[in-house]
Amino acid sequence: xDLNSNEKKKNNDPQGLIxxxxxxxxxxxxxxxxxxxxxxxxxxxxxxxxxxxxxxxVFGIDREKINEMLKGGIYNTPVEIARGVEPIDGKxxxxxxHVEINKELKPKITEDGRVDFHDLxxxxxxxxxxxxxxxxxxxxxxxxxxxxGKILPAKDGRHxxxxxxxxxxxxxxGRYFYAAIDGHPVVAEEKLSVLPVKEIKGDVGPxxxxxxxxxxxxxxxxxxxxxxxxxxGDIEVEGYVEAxxxxxxxxxxxxxxxxxxxxxxxxxxGDIVAKFAENCTLEAGKDIVVSEAxxxxxxxxxxxxxxxxxxxxxxxxxxxxxxxxxxxxxGSSMSAATVVEVGVTPEHKKRLYEINRxxxxxxxxxxxxxxxxxIVTRQSNYGINDIIDRLKKSEGELLEKKKALExxxxxxxxxxxxxxxAKIYVSDTVFPGVNVIIGNASMKIKDKYExxxxxxxxxxxxxxxxxxx
Numbered sequence: 001x002d003l004n005s006n007e008k009k010k011n012n013d014p015q016g017l018i019x020x021x022x023x024x025x026x027x028x029x030x031x032x033x034x035x036x037x038x039x040x041x042x043x044x045x046x047x048x049x050x051x052x053x054x055x056x057x058v059f060g061i062d063r064e065k066i067n068e069m070l071k072g073g074i075y076n077t078p079v080e081i082a083r084g085v086e087p088i089d090g091k092x093x094x095x096x097x098h099v100e101i102n103k104e105l106k107p108k109i110t111e112d113g114r115v116d117f118h119d120l121x122x123x124x125x126x127x128x129x130x131x132x133x134x135x136x137x138x139x140x141x142x143x144x145x146x147x148x149g150k151i152l153p154a155k156d157g158r159h160x161x162x163x164x165x166x167x168x169x170x171x172x173x174g175r176y177f178y179a180a181i182d183g184h185p186v187v188a189e190e191k192l193s194v195l196p197v198k199e200i201k202g203d204v205g206p207x208x209x210x211x212x213x214x215x216x217x218x219x220x221x222x223x224x225x226x227x228x229x230x231x232x233g234d235i236e237v238e239g240y241v242e243a244x245x246x247x248x249x250x251x252x253x254x255x256x257x258x259x260x261x262x263x264x265x266x267x268x269x270g271d272i273v274a275k276f277a278e279n280c281t282l283e284a285g286k287d288i289v290v291s292e293a294x295x296x297x298x299x300x301x302x303x304x305x306x307x308x309x310x311x312x313x314x315x316x317x318x319x320x321x322x323x324x325x326x327x328x329x330x331g332s333s334m335s336a337a338t339v340v341e342v343g344v345t346p347e348h349k350k351r352l353y354e355i356n357r358x359x360x361x362x363x364x365x366x367x368x369x370x371x372x373x374x375i376v377t378r379q380s381n382y383g384i385n386d387i388i389d390r391l392k393k394s395e396g397e398l399l400e401k402k403k404a405l406e407x408x409x410x411x412x413x414x415x416x417x418x419x420x421x422a423k424i425y426v427s428d429t430v431f432p433g434v435n436v437i438i439g440n441a442s443m444k445i446k447d448k449y450e451x452x453x454x455x456x457x458x459x460x461x462x463x464x465x466x467x468x469x
Contacts, residue, residue, distance in 0.1 A: 017041075018048065019078075020055045026146035027084035029057045031066065035075035045070065057082050058149045087144035090157035094136040100124050101132070101185045101192070126179045126194060132168070133177040133192060135160060161407075165193030166214070166232075184216045186233040188249040188269045195233040203239070204229055216250065225261065234270075241266070243280075252284075257292070272301075294319065296336075312427070314338065326425045331445070335433030343422035343439035343456065355409045362402050369395050424454040427466055436461055 017034035031048070033041055045066050052061060060082045069079055101124065126132065141154025164170045165188075167180040179185070183194040195215030204211055205224035211217060216233030225243035229235055234250040241258035244265075251270040258264050260280025266272055272284040276292040277299070288301040291309035296316035299305060305321045307314055312328030318339040319325060331338045373391050422438055430449040435442060438454060443461035451466040 018043075018051055020052060020057060021078060022055075022057065022147065026148045026150065027086070028080055029060075029082035029147045030078040031069065031081040032078050033069055033075050041070070041075075043070070052082070056148045058147070059145050060084050060147050082147040084146040084152075085144045087152045087154035088142040089155040090139040090141040092157040093138040093160040095160050095162055096134040096136060098131045098133065099126055099185060101187055124184060125182070125197070126185055127182050128179055130179045131176060132179055132185055132194070133162065135162065135175045135177075137175070161190045162187070163191045165191035167194040168192050184233055186216065186250045188232070193232070197233075198231075204244070225263070235268075257290075260297070288321075314340065322422070324423050324425065326427075328426070328428045329431075330424075330426055330429075331431035331434040333431060335431060338434045339437065340424055340434065341437035342424055343437075352409065352412050355405050355412070359402065359405055359409070362398055362405070366395065366398050366402075369398070422456070423467075425467060426452050426454075427468075 017036060019032035019034060021030045021032070023029070029052070031052070045063055048066055048070075049061060049063070052058075062081050062083070065079060065081045068074070069081075138157025138159055141156045143154050144152035146152065162177075164177055167183060169178045169180050170176070171178070177192055179194045181194055181196070183196045186193050186195055197216045197218065198211070198213045200208060200211065200217065200219040200221065202208075203221035203224060204219055204227050205222075208227075210228040210230075211219075212228075212230045214232050217229055217231045217235050219229065219235070219237045219239070222239035223229060223237060223241045223244040223246070228245040228247070230247045232249045235246050235248040235252045237246075237252075237254050238256070240256045241254055241260075241264060243259075243261040243263040246252055246266045246268075248267070249269045252266055252268040252272045252274075254266070254272075254274035254277075257274050257276035257278075258266060258280050259278045262279045264280035265283075266274075266277075266280065267283045269285045271287045271289065272282055273289045274282075275290070276294070277290055277297050278293075278295045279297065281298045282288055282294075282300070284301045286301065286303045288299060288305045290305075290307050292307075292311045293313035293315065294305075294307060294317070295313065297319075298317055299319040301321045303322055304324045304326070305314075305319050306325075307327040314325070314327040314330045315332050316336040316338050318341070320341045323342065325340050325342055330340055369391055373388070373395075424436060424438065426449065428450065430436075430445055430452060432445050432447060434445040436445065436454050437443075438456040438461060441456050441459050441461050443454070449463065452463050453465065453467045455462055455464070
């Protein structure tokens with residue numbers, strides 16, 4: 001007999017009455033000894049366990065509790081005598097950094113509201129042979145089991161995604177990353193590299209031409225209009241940036257800011273940190289942190305945009321971030337057209353649709369290659385090895401493309417999941433003329449708001465008091 005939910009069935013045993021209750025999730029079973037005439041049940045523990053087994057209670061049985069019930073004459077009272085085991089998911093793998101690589105750039109705010117950019121420790125120097133990273137492998141999950149014997153599968157921990165890049169040696173067991181040269185460690189596209197550092201003592205301009213470097217670049221002067229600095233690592237500029245172009249695989253820090261004159265562009269795979277930004281384009285894979293103001297710019301950040309310090313103005317242009325935007329003031333009293341957007345964008349949704357379609361096409365192409373491979377390998381014609389090699393090459397290319405698409409899909413899916421949690425925080429004022437967009441909802445500001453947080457509630461923009469960290 002099987003008993004699920006909280007229903008009860010009696011066993012009219014000549015030696016006594018037993019009721020068994022199995023919980024709906026089958027993680028618990030309770031026993032009721034029904035008082036017979038004379039108030040004594042002539043059953044042994046083994047008799048009861050046999051009856052429990054007959055009713056499919058086969059795991060987690062507590063013999064001691066059954067014995068207590070029999071010896072103590074506990075009748076007509078349900079007592080839990082079997083308990084299942086919940087599955088335990090394995091712990092994910094972990095990256096342990098032995099040097100500061102992904103340090104968070106947080107300039108100090110002085111008492112008068114100014115930002116101190118002098119001691120950021122932007123460039124981390126390592127020596128050849130130095131241990132950079134240790135990979136802690138994931139743990140396997142431990143399956144659970146119900147009282148009825150059903151296996152509850154656990155999830156194994158996930159492997160971390162980090163590969164050795166340029167100038168990095170990997171230990172034989174794949175757990176330890178070492179510097180192969182003296183340089184600056186950088187993580188980009190899930191690869192750890194050690195790159196050399198190039199220092200420009202003066203300006204980037206007619207005397208230097210454009211800069212294109214495999215490592216990180218430190219410019220002690222200004223970057224003049226019309227010039228370009230590219231670095232696979234990080235870019236640090238002590239002076240001003242004019243209508244120039246900066247492209248970094250890692251972070252970009254502009255200690256005095258950028259006046260882009262409508263043509264300046266700064267792109268970073270990691271963070272962008274600046275004193276101010278005017279009439280330019282900023283694109284960061286992670287965070288954008290500006291102390292004074294962002295004015296009439298096109299700004300996008302994978303994670304957050306934060307304006308901090310005494311001013312903290314975001315005026316004009318478009319600012320988009322995956323998670324949050326924080327500012328003291330958004331818009332202006334002159335109703336400057338300003339768009340602030342957080343959460344998943346239509347472009348993300350469109351790209352997810354495209355990725356799913358591309359993955360379907362890849363599966364079809366892969367099936368065709370497998371079919372062709374099976375046919376060809378049964379042949380014995382001259383030149384058949386060349387055909388097999390081409391098929392294997394095509395298969396390898398498909399697998400690489402599939403892996404890249406699946407990783408991009410995972411990243412975009414996480415953005416979609418987080419869209420409803422995205423917010424815009426304004427510690428002082430939001431002026432009319434600002435368009436607030438959060439996920440699939442938008443709101444045109446017609447009246448001034450003060451000390452406010454904007455969020456998305458069931459497809460509509462709502463407000464509540466400003467939330468500090």
